[in-house]
Amino acid sequence: MASTALGRRGRTAPPSPVGGRRRANLRALLYLSPWLVGFAVFFLYPLGSTVYFSFQRYNMFTLEPVGLLNYRYFLQDEAAWTAIRNTLWLVVVMVPLRVLFGLGVAQLITKIKAGAGVFRTIFYLPSLVPLVAGTLGFVFLLNPATGPLQTILSAVGLDSPDWFGDPAWSKWGLTMLAMWSVGDLMVIFMAALLDVPKQLYEAASIDGAGAWQQFVSITLPVIRPVLMFAAVTGVIQTLQYFTQAEVVARAASGATDSAGSVFTPGYPDQSTLTFPQWLFQQGFRDFAMGYACVLALVLFVVSMLFTAVLLRQFRGFAEEEA
Amino acid sequence: MKRLLAISAAAGLTLLTACTAGTENAAPKIEKSGATHEPVTIEFWHGFSADNELKAFEDTLAGFKQKYPWITVKPTKAVQDTQILSSVRGGSPPDVALSFTTDSVAQFCKAGIFQDLNPYLKASGIDAAALFPKVIAEYTQYDGKRCVLPMLADTYGLYYNKKLMKGEQPPKTLSELADLTKKLTVRNADGTIKVAGFVPTSQMYENAPIHSGVMVGAKWTNPDGTSAIGSDPQWKKLMTWQKDLTDWFGYDKLEKFRKGFGDEWSAENPFNQGKVAMAIDGEWRNAMLAADAPDVDYGTAPMPVADDQPQRYGAGFITGTIIGIPRGAKHPEAAWDLVRYLTTDTGALVGLANAIRNVPSTLPALQSPDLKKDANFQTFLDIFANPNSTTQPAHINAVFNQQTLQEAQIKWESGRAPDLDALLGQVDKTINDKLKLTAG
Numbered sequence: 083m084a085s086t087a088l089g090r091r092g093r094t095a096p097p098s099p100v101g102g103r104r105r106a107n108l109r110a111l112l113y114l115s116p117w118l119v120g121f122a123v124f125f126l127y128p129l130g131s132t133v134y135f136s137f138q139r140y141n142m143f144t145l146e147p148v149g150l151l152n153y154r155y156f157l158q159d160e161a162a163w164t165a166i167r168n169t170l171w172l173v174v175v176m177v178p179l180r181v182l183f184g185l186g187v188a189q190l191i192t193k194i195k196a197g198a199g200v201f202r203t204i205f206y207l208p209s210l211v212p213l214v215a216g217t218l219g220f221v222f223l224l225n226p227a228t229g230p231l232q233t234i235l236s237a238v239g240l241d242s243p244d245w246f247g248d249p250a251w252s253k254w255g256l257t258m259l260a261m262w263s264v265g266d267l268m269v270i271f272m273a274a275l276l277d278v279p280k281q282l283y284e285a286a287s288i289d290g291a292g293a294w295q296q297f298v299s300i301t302l303p304v305i306r307p308v309l310m311f312a313a314v315t316g317v318i319q320t321l322q323y324f325t326q327a328e329v330v331a332r333a334a335s336g337a338t339d340s341a342g343s344v345f346t347p348g349y350p351d352q353s354t355l356t357f358p359q360w361l362f363q364q365g366f367r368d369f370a371m372g373y374a375c376v377l378a379l380v381l382f383v384v385s386m387l388f389t390a391v392l393l394r395q396f397r398g399f400a401e402e403e404a
Numbered sequence: 405m406k407r408l409l410a411i412s413a414a415a416g417l418t419l420l421t422a423c424t425a426g427t428e429n430a431a432p433k434i435e436k437s438g439a440t441h442e443p444v445t446i447e448f449w450h451g452f453s454a455d456n457e458l459k460a461f462e463d464t465l466a467g468f469k470q471k472y473p474w475i476t477v478k479p480t481k482a483v484q485d486t487q488i489l490s491s492v493r494g495g496s497p498p499d500v501a502l503s504f505t506t507d508s509v510a511q512f513c514k515a516g517i518f519q520d521l522n523p524y525l526k527a528s529g530i531d532a533a534a535l536f537p538k539v540i541a542e543y544t545q546y547d548g549k550r551c552v553l554p555m556l557a558d559t560y561g562l563y564y565n566k567k568l569m570k571g572e573q574p575p576k577t578l579s580e581l582a583d584l585t586k587k588l589t590v591r592n593a594d595g596t597i598k599v600a601g602f603v604p605t606s607q608m609y610e611n612a613p614i615h616s617g618v619m620v621g622a623k624w625t626n627p628d629g630t631s632a633i634g635s636d637p638q639w640k641k642l643m644t645w646q647k648d649l650t651d652w653f654g655y656d657k658l659e660k661f662r663k664g665f666g667d668e669w670s671a672e673n674p675f676n677q678g679k680v681a682m683a684i685d686g687e688w689r690n691a692m693l694a695a696d697a698p699d700v701d702y703g704t705a706p707m708p709v710a711d712d713q714p715q716r717y718g719a720g721f722i723t724g725t726i727i728g729i730p731r732g733a734k735h736p737e738a739a740w741d742l743v744r745y746l747t748t749d750t751g752a753l754v755g756l757a758n759a760i761r762n763v764p765s766t767l768p769a770l771q772s773p774d775l776k777k778d779a780n781f782q783t784f785l786d787i788f789a790n791p792n793s794t795t796q797p798a799h800i801n802a803v804f805n806q807q808t809l810q811e812a813q814i815k816w817e818s819g820r821a822p823d824l825d826a827l828l829g830q831v832d833k834t835i836n837d838k839l840k841l842t843a844g
Binding site: 139141142143144146148151152155158159160161225226227228244247249335336344345346347349350351352366367368369370373 | 493511514517609612614656661801804806807810815818834837844
């Protein structure tokens with residue numbers, strides 16, 4: 083049928099501009115169809131499901147419409163707001179410290195003349211350690227009773243804080259862990275620093291600029307896009323911070339998965355409870371998947387906001403470059 | 405483009421609705437003995453993983469094969485509840501599944517994740533009330549549905565190291581426990597703890613409120629499922645006692661001491677190593693002590709009780725391993741044969757109980773002359789039979805409720821929350837709000 087119609091049109095008259103545009107659109111859609119299918123199956127469908135479930139009491143087997151109940155519960159769920167505060171703390175404290183530390187290490191390593199390869203490897207290696215193994219190692223290192231740090235401090239008469247057992251210290255412990263595995267950022271910063279034209283430093287040096295002035299006036303402006311990339315991707319990763327906090331809470335509390343042993347997420351006192359952790363507990367432990375979907379939507383919206391900031395910043399850089 | 409997106413979204417939602425409906429199995433057909441049977445292979449998922457447990461389990465399944473030669477059981481070890489849930493959701497569950505925890509029984513029954521076994525029991529002519537101790541019904545059924553059956557039970561009591569007790573008898577009341585703890589505790593020259601008489605904090609391995617609450621007869625919930633924690637004065641009594649004794653040690657010192665312990669399930673357990681004189685633990689510790697620390701001279705006793713409740717001495721906390729037939733099981737009749745064998749056959753239960761030193765979960769098995777009963781194990785059999793022993797009844801938010809109280813206990817014993825009444829009031833509110841969310 084279609085070929086007949088096309089054939090007739092081909093013999094009688096040239097294709098109209100509208101028909102040609104439609105065909106071109108269809109062809110484009112055809113080429114895009116694998117992506118469209120993927121987009122629909124792996125993004126649109128889950129997103130639609132999440133919105134749908136957020137209005138249901140859903141225990142992963144049965145559905146019961148509950149209107150805005152899950153949303154109202156979110157507003158009064160103190161643990162969820164504690165998790166938001168903790169996650170924001172990590173965003174505000176951990177991300178900048180990690181970026182600064184990564185930049186500092188990269189700056190130092192690019193200056194080293196002898197053995198640079200060895201130092202690069204040493205600083206990069208921790209970022210290759212699996213998250214669970216690295217986190218368990220840190221809990222062991224900082225154990226206030228048997229950890230090597232405490233052994234060293236004891237030798238000089240000092241006492242180590244209970245890093246992952248005291249709510250005042252636990253997030254700082256996680257921050258130290260994040261800084262230890264800064265190798266991924268260090269590599270990016272090193273590439274950016276080595277890309278800064280040397281003649282700029284030479285000219286500045288001739289003009290009498292000191293090291294700090296050179297860093298502020300040359301290095302920072304040139305590597306600004308990389309810094310922004312590190313900061314915003316760091317923020318998005320931190321919004322999804324899960325594994326390290328979960329492992330720290332389990333290992334430090336001593337909770338096992340055995341019967342009668344209750345795991346208290348965010349141990350101690352929910353001080354390491356992050357938003358994705360609470361979401362996971364609600365959905366997969368408490369069978370409150372409808373409420374977990376509300377939390378997922380909140381996380382989605384916040385992540386989208388940060389992504390929008392990222393895109394806006396990059397557009398700004400691109401215009402400046404142009 | 406917009407139309408395409410709308411169609412895919414609509415299709416997605418339709419699929420979603422279809423997927424969540426699930427399938428319920430038809431009523432069981434229980435065949436009479438002597439009938440001819442087609443050979444059948446059934447999948448059995450369980451959580452056992454230790455070598456001695458696996459050996460005992462293999463022996464038990466060999467006994468099943470002798471009795472039901474047409475059924476071949478294909479076991480899968482070390483399975484967690486989450487894997488069972490995923491398989492049911494995915495429509496390919498095992499025929500029989502076993503769980504070590506009773507925390508999810510209410511969800512299992514309410515959502516129909518496991519099939520109601522009442523029709524199977526009826527068809528097989530089994531009177532559950534006459535076969536199982538009464539307390540077991542509380543953790544194997546919910547809202548009229550008995551979706552799992554017990555396969556062995558666990559009870560909790562007090563272990564004491566005879567050498568460290570220095571001739572003292574095990575305490576019967578909380579006051580005696582506190583006095584003895586102070587008497588038996590040994591400190592190093594720098595004030596740190598060398599040996600603790602007893603570690604009173606809720607964070608100590610088996611001191612979780614679900615176990616320790618039995619010492620004062622504390623209630624978790626009211627009949628309507630709301631929290632009874634704030635209104636039951638027994639919780640306040642227990643937590644005040646724990647805090648007083650914790651303060652005597654010094655919370656920081658006690659935490660530092662606790663964090664030097666090895667893994668609970670390893671030979672590094674502090675009781676095995678003589679670091680604590682008394683500890684709350686389950687009956688399985690008998691087998692672990694025999695394997696990991698045969699030289700430790702120890703005794704067992706019921707947990708101490710509140711000073712004003714001497715009549716409750718002898719009671720303890722009871723829980724157990726549960727087993728059932730997941731929704732969508734391909735061979736429910738053969739699956740029931742296995743479940744029935746593992747939960748009601750006296751020989752099978754006694755054999756397993758003797759091998760892994762758990763408490764058998766039927767009355768005939770408890771009275772079996774073949775059950776090994778040394779003095780230390782007998783304590784737990786007595787606790788199991790004690791009418792004041794309790795369990796945590798199946799609750800839709802069982803884990804969340806425990807987590808909420810445990811968090812409050814940690815805040816209280818550490819001194820980070822000084823107002824106990826306000827703290828327990830907050831526990832009630834948190835539990836009740838969650839109940840409205842999940843149960844309506």
